[in-house]
Amino acid sequence: MNSTLRSRCAKAIGAGALSVALLSAGTAGAFAASPSAASPRPKPIMTSSAKPTGTETAKPTRTGTAKPTRTGTPMANGSITARVSKAQVKAGQSVTFTGRAKGVKVGTKVVLLRMHNGKWTALKSSTVLKNGSSYSLVTKFNNKGQEQLRVMAGKVVSPTVVVTVK
Missing domain, CATH: 1.20.5 (Single alpha-helices involved in coiled-coils or other helix-helix interfaces)
Structure with a gap:
């Protein structure tokens, strides 16, 4: 011992x-x-903050914010998260999207958007925000490949989520 x-x-x-x-x-x-005391010290310069590039994995934890402006770029006025149940699925298999919204009224329609030919198009999958500002969407993907998806509630948009369909 x-x-x-x-x-x-x-x-x-x-x-x-x-x-x-x-x-x-x-x-x-x-x-x-x-550096020595005799050398001049650099002065800080204010720049804009970095924005997400839309390359998140299947479970992003950051919230996206959006409000269309005259130029069509998003502007902060609320936020919504998007999580996917499976990052990789077989063709025809169901995928569930869940998340919460802030700054969006309960009962607002939530729509699943997909990037198609460089444009965001709405899929048939939709629901409404429940009490607690949560939502759940279920959809199936039949075409193989990578799907870039996001969720929109009112004018607020989530970060992009990628699902691979095999």
């Missing part, structure tokens, strides 16, 4: 010493790499 306790203590002390050595070396390297 005592030998086990001693070996554990020795391991802990060794790990601590190694950690201190690594931190010291990293700190010394950071000071060596820092």
